Every structure is written in structure tokens, then in C-alpha cells.
Amino acid sequence: MSTSVVKDVTELFNPEVRAEIDRWVAKYPPEWKQSAVMAALRIVQDDNGGWLTTDLMNDVAAYLDMPAIAVYEVATFYSMYELKPVGKHKVCVCTNVSCMINNADTIVEHLEKRLGITFGEVTEDGRFSLKEVECLGACGGAPMMQIGKQYYENLTPEIVDAILEGLE
Amino acid sequence: MANEVCLRTLDLERPWLLEQYQSRGGYEMLKKVLTEKTPPDEIIEEVKKSGLRGRGGAGFPTGLKWSFISRNAPGQKFVVCNSDEGEPGTFKDRDIIRYNPHQLIEGMILAGYAIGATRGYNYIRGEFWEPYERFEHALEEAREAGYLGENLLGSGFDFELHSHLGAGAYICGEETALLESIEGKKGQPRYKPPFPAHFGLYGCPTIINNTESLASIPMILEKGGEWFSDIGVKNSGGSKLFSISGNINNPGVFEIPMGTPFSKLLEMAGGMKDGREIKAVIPGGSSAPVIPGDQMMELTMDYDAIAGAGSMLGSGAVVVLDDTNCMVKVLDRMSYFYHEESCGQCTPCREGTGWLYRVVHRIETGQGRQEDLDLLDDVAGKISGKTICALGDAAAMPVQGMLRHFRDEFQYHIDHKRCMVGAG
Numbered sequence: 182m183s184t185s186v187v188k189d190v191t192e193l194f195n196p197e198v199r200a201e202i203d204r205w206v207a208k209y210p211p212e213w214k215q216s217a218v219m220a221a222l223r224i225v226q227d228d229n230g231g232w233l234t235t236d237l238m239n240d241v242a243a244y245l246d247m248p249a250i251a252v253y254e255v256a257t258f259y260s261m262y263e264l265k266p267v268g269k270h271k272v273c274v275c276t277n278v279s280c281m282i283n284n285a286d287t288i289v290e291h292l293e294k295r296l297g298i299t300f301g302e303v304t305e306d307g308r309f310s311l312k313e314v315e316c317l318g319a320c321g322g323a324p325m326m327q328i329g330k331q332y333y334e335n336l337t338p339e340i341v342d343a344i345l346e347g348l349e
Numbered sequence: 350m351a352n353e354v355c356l357r358t359l360d361l362e363r364p365w366l367l368e369q370y371q372s373r374g375g376y377e378m379l380k381k382v383l384t385e386k387t388p389p390d391e392i393i394e395e396v397k398k399s400g401l402r403g404r405g406g407a408g409f410p411t412g413l414k415w416s417f418i419s420r421n422a423p424g425q426k427f428v429v430c431n432s433d434e435g436e437p438g439t440f441k442d443r444d445i446i447r448y449n450p451h452q453l454i455e456g457m458i459l460a461g462y463a464i465g466a467t468r469g470y471n472y473i474r475g476e477f478w479e480p481y482e483r484f485e486h487a488l489e490e491a492r493e494a495g496y497l498g499e500n501l502l503g504s505g506f507d508f509e510l511h512s513h514l515g516a517g518a519y520i521c522g523e524e525t526a527l528l529e530s531i532e533g534k535k536g537q538p539r540y541k542p543p544f545p546a547h548f549g550l551y552g553c554p555t556i557i558n559n560t561e562s563l564a565s566i567p568m569i570l571e572k573g574g575e576w577f578s579d580i581g582v583k584n585s586g587g588s589k590l591f592s593i594s595g596n597i598n599n600p601g602v603f604e605i606p607m608g609t610p611f612s613k614l615l616e617m618a619g620g621m622k623d624g625r626e627i628k629a630v631i632p633g634g635s636s637a638p639v640i641p642g643d644q645m646m647e648l649t650m651d652y653d654a655i656a657g658a659g660s661m662l663g664s665g666a667v668v669v670l671d672d673t674n675c676m677v678k679v680l681d682r683m684s685y686f687y688h689e690e691s692c693g694q695c696t697p698c699r700e701g702t703g704w705l706y707r708v709v710h711r712i713e714t715g716q717g718r719q720e721d722l723d724l725l726d727d728v729a730g731k732i733s734g735k736t737i738c739a740l741g742d743a744a745a746m747p748v749q750g751m752l753r754h755f756r757d758e759f760q761y762h763i764d765h766k767r768c769m770v771g772a773g
Contacts, residue, residue, distance in 0.1 A: 208470075208511040208513070210425075210551060213532065213533070213551060215532065215533035215534075216513075216531055216532055216533045217533065218533040219475075219513075219514065219515070219516050219530070219533065220513075220514060222516070223475070223514070223516060245533075247533070251533075251534070254534070254535050255516075255533065255534065255535060258518060258535040258536065258692075259475070259515070259516035259517045259518050259536075260516070260517030260518065261475050261476070261516040261517035262516060262517075273476075276682070277437045277635075277682065277686060278437055278438065278631070278635060278668055278679060278682055278683060279437065279438055279594040279595055279600075279668055281678075281679075281682050282595055282596060282668075282670060282674055282679070283595075283596075314476075314517075315435070315437070315519060315686055315689060315690065316435060316436075316437035316438070316439075316519075316635075316686070317476050318434045318435060318439060318440045318442075318443050318474065318476070318477065319440055319443070320437070320438050320439070320440050320592060320594035320600065320666070320668070321440055321592065321593075321594050321600040321601045321602065322600075323594055323600070327476060330478035330479070331478075331479075332476075332479065
């Protein structure tokens with residue numbers, strides 16, 4: 182543990198992040214600030230290039246007046262939080278049944294070959310990371326993937342190439 | 350008859366906008382209820398009459414669920430919508446939120462009025478960013494129009510509604526795990542009883558219903574419970590959204606009457622791809638036991654018909670498999686899913702899903718042992734009914750279904766260290 186300097190919670194995060202967390206806090210009863218923890222973790226993760234550090238989780242705990250362990254529990258339970266650096270573009274590919282039987286493996290192989298990485302890895306230039314995900318509820322467009330907030334459906338290797346080339 | 354209830358605005362341009370929804374009579378039911386001060390019991394009675402059963406997969410009668418709330422109990426009550434759509438194969442609620450968010454909002458307000466709740470949350474899975482933004486926009490429109498907030502349309506009734514975003518956890522589709530998640534905790538199911546109707550969100554009386562169930566409410570009240578019930582068949586009132594995917598030409602979401610023959614649904618979905626033979630169908634999401642294709646072609650899409658074939662209608666997620674698929678590989682992937690998504694709370698599920706996956710996986714990869722099929726039966730049997738929530742059963746049922754109908758394929762894998770289908 183670092184020295185226990187009590188931080189002024191009103192100085193945690195930048196003003197935009199703080200405002201966004203506050204918008205979520207306001208949705209819940211005043212005594213249930215903790216309800217905003219999932220949103221807060223997402224917001225600070227996005228602000229930190231897509232992953233959470235222990236310091237950030239501690240700050241979220243202080244800001245929402247929660248024990249740090251309760252924040253770690255949430256951050257490790259849900260699959261969309263990242264505890265290690267990810268690429269600027271996190272490429273999440275569904276391999277569950279409907280995608281699998283519509284050749285998701287071809288998409289995965291193509292991505293691995295093109296990016297030179299496998300699931301759980303980041304490209305050397307930090308631009309891309311690959312992640313295997315469970316059903317994302319878009320089986321009508323199988324095979325599919327998600328990059329950032331966007332779904333991409335009915336994929337072929339050619340379509341994947343066009344998508345990746347279109348990203349900054 | 351199709352697209353009569355939740356998808357009834359789908360033919361409009363930008364149907365998610367308030368003015369479009371209103372052009373089809375949207376929010377008229379809410380206005381009527383608020384101005385006439387319809388007795389809440391009448392609303393619950395109408396929902397009971399409709400035969401609407403929980404569209405998330407459990408199929409529990411919605412009206413009955415609502416009647417468990419003691420309306421006059423003091424203190425806050427909540428309406429929670431479960432839009433944590435995650436059962437593999439299911440993608441219908443995403444379309445309701447994207448294309449008809451106002452009908453869901455109206456349904457939630459009416460549900461709140463019926464049970465005496467003044468606050469609601471719509472729990473949307475975290476990956477659904479586009480639907481979330483649509484829903485947020487619809488909330489703003491509804492608020493501006495006076496359908497949300499205090500003293501709705503001068504009636505004295507208040508209702509505030511917010512969305513809550515998940516962050517990737519199948520288990521949060523389980524209603525009490527979902528409530529834990531809104532409370533800012535790990536999504537681990539609660540022991541029941543007490544049920545949410547008595548001890549729900551923040552310990553308050555809560556009803557929690559699936560997106561499709563709540564979005565059906567305005568039409569049920571407008572046209573009457575009997576109208577809705579008559580669309581379907583006995584024990585399966587109404588129409589239902591079926592998400593159909595797999596080896597078919599035109600996968601998608603179809604809102605059709607309960608009791609529609611599966612063969613008709615398959616036809617609507619463009620039939621089998623590349624003229625292949627149908628081998629099997631998973632009729633209600635991946636936890637529903639598989640049904641052989643020829644048997645499925647004789648069935649109708651309703652609770653009783655699918656249950657009679659040893660499976661379940663579940664969320665109405667239909668995955669169609671053609672004859673090129675190896676069932677061992679399919680089960681391998683499904684077992685991995687349940688192992689990955691077990692919340693870890695109950696030992697039979699936490700350990701058992703790992704056993705199921707590892708044993709199926711070794712059969713799939715040519716390492717199967719002669720005793721493995723009995724072992725799978727044994728492990729599945731030891732998970733079923735021995736856990737707090739239904740995830741354990743959901744993991745065991747597909748294994749049991751596959752072994753019931755395709756045991757020979759598993760045996761072949763063990764005997765020959767390879768697949769009897771195609772080149773696998």
C-alpha cells in the first residue's frame with residue numbers, strides 16, 4: 182500500500198470524466214452511489230486508453246465512497262473491463278455457436294494473420310488488440326465482431342480488411 | 350400475420366422517433382390510463398388475460414408476476430427491464446430497443462402505474478451501445494413530451510426511468526444477478542425466496558421483466574388481453590419474436606404468432622443455405638436441448654409443443670444446424686461458454702461446467718475415453734437442480750440433449766479419434 186494520503190475527491194479525474202460520472206450517480210438513489218460503479222469504471226477506462234490501473238480503481242472507490250475491494254470485485258467480474266493495456270482498437274470477435282457455424286474461425290485466422298497477434302495480445306505499435314468474446318446478440322449477422330462501440334456484421338476476410346483500413 | 354405487437358412500427362422510416370411512434374397511436378394508452386385513472390387491478394387482470402409469459406426465456410406468466418407485488422405497501426417500488434440479452438442465439442431485444450424504444454418506455458410506465466412504482470431502470474447489456482444511445486434519445490424525447498418525470502400529464506402520477514449499462518456478464522440476465530449488478534456489485538444471483546416482488550432492487554418490491562414482455566404491454570391494453578391471447582395458441586398467448594440464425598439464407602428477427610409451424614418460420618428465414626439438409630435445431634437459445642431436424646420440421650413454435658419434444662421455447666432463439674456440422678464441436682463451444690460464464694458462486698456449477706467442458710473438449714480433440722459419455726451424463730445430472738440459479742441447468746441441458754439425440758456421433762469421436770461428419 183502506498184502512504185495513505187486522503188485525496189480530495191472533488192479533485193479526482195478531469196472535469197469531463199467527473200461530470201460524466203456525476204450524470205450516472207444522479208440516476209440512482211443518493212445513498213446508492215455505488216450503483217454508478219460500472220459506469221464509472223467504463224468512463225475512466227475509456228479515458229485511459231481502454232484499460233484500468235489499480236490507481237484508477239482506487240480513485241473510483243474514493244469517488245463513490247466504496248471500499249477499494251468492492252471496486253476490484255466489479256472490475257474483475259465483468260468481461261468488458263481490461264486490467265492490462267489493450268490496443269487503440271480492441272477487436273472483439275464472437276466465436277459462439279451461430280458465428281462458429283458461419284465460419285468465425287476464418288475471420289479469426291484472417292485477423293491473426295493480418296495483425297500478427299492472437300487472442301489476448303496487442304500489436305507492437307499498440308494499434309490493435311484481439312479478444313475472443315461470447316455471444317454479442319447479433320447472431321443474425323454472423324459472423325460478427327465489435328470494435329470500440331461499433332458492431333460489424335456479416336463479415337468476410339475482405340470486409341474485415343476494409344474495416345481495419347478504415348480505422349485511424 | 351406478422352409484426353403486430355413489438356415490431357409494429359418497423360415499416361416506418363426512423364421508427365424509433367417519438368413522432369413516428371405517435372403516428373401509430375403510441376402513448377395513447379398511457380394517456381387513457383392516466384386521464385381515466387384506470388384501476389391498477391384492471392390492468393393486471395388484462396395482462397393476465399393476455400396469456401403473456403416472460404419472453405426472456407423462463408416463460409413465467411407476466412400478469413401473475415405483477416400480482417405478487419403488494420401495491421399498497423409503503424416505500425419505493427421499482428420496475429426493472431431486463432435488456433441484458435445474452436443467451437447465445439438471441440438478438441430480438443436489440444431490435445426492439447433499436448427500432449421501437451418508445452413502446453418499451455410506454456410499457457414500463459404502464460407497468461409502474463399498475464404496481465405502484467415511480468422509478469424504473471432498463472438494464473441494457475454493455476456491448477449494446479447503439480441500442481443504448483437510441484434508448485437514451487427516446488428517454489429524452491419522452492421526458493420533453495411529459496411522459497416521464499413528475500405529475501405525468503397532470504395525473505399526479507410520477508415516473509422516472511433510466512438506463513443502466515452492463516459490462517459483459519451473461520449471468521446478469523438472471524433477474525437477481527441483474528439487481529445485484531444495478532446495485533454496483535458482482536452479478537451473482539441471490540437465493541430465492543425472497544423473490545424480487547418482496548425484496549428486489551435496493552431491498553424494495555420490484556418487478557423485473559424482459560424487454561419484449563414490457564414492450565408488449567401497450568398493445569395488450571389497447572386491444573385487450575383476449576385479442577393478444579387469441580393471436581397465439583393455448584398456454585402460449587400472443588405473438589413472439591423469434592431470432593433465427595445458423596445455416597440459413599435469411600437470418601433475422603420475425604414476430605409471428607405462437608403456434609406457427611417451425612417449417613413456416615424456416616421458410617420465412619429463406620430456408621437452408623446452399624440447399625443443405627437440416628440436421629438439428631436448438632429451438633430456444635443455447636441452453637435449450639437440441640432437437641433433430643426431421644422432428645423439428647413437425648413441431649410448432651409454442652411452449653407446449655417444444656416442451657413436448659423434450660426441449661424448451663426459451664427466449665425464442667432458434668439456431669438451425671445443417672448436416673455439415675459436427676455435434677461434438679457444437680457442444681464443445683457451448684460447454685466452453687457456460688464454463689466461462691458461470692459466476693462461481695455454487696460449487697456444482699463452478700466445478701461442473703469445467704468438467705463438462707474439459708470432457709467434451711477432449712472428445713472433440715480425439716482424446717476421448719470410453720467412459721466419457723457416462724461421465725458427462727453423471728456430471729450433468731449432478732449440476733441439475735443443485736444450484737442457486739438456472740445457469741447450472743442451462744449448462745447441463747444441452748449436454749443431456751446432445752447425448753440423447755446424437756450419442757453415436759460422440760461415440761464415433763471416441764472410437765475413431767475423429768469426426769464422422771465431413772472432413773472434421
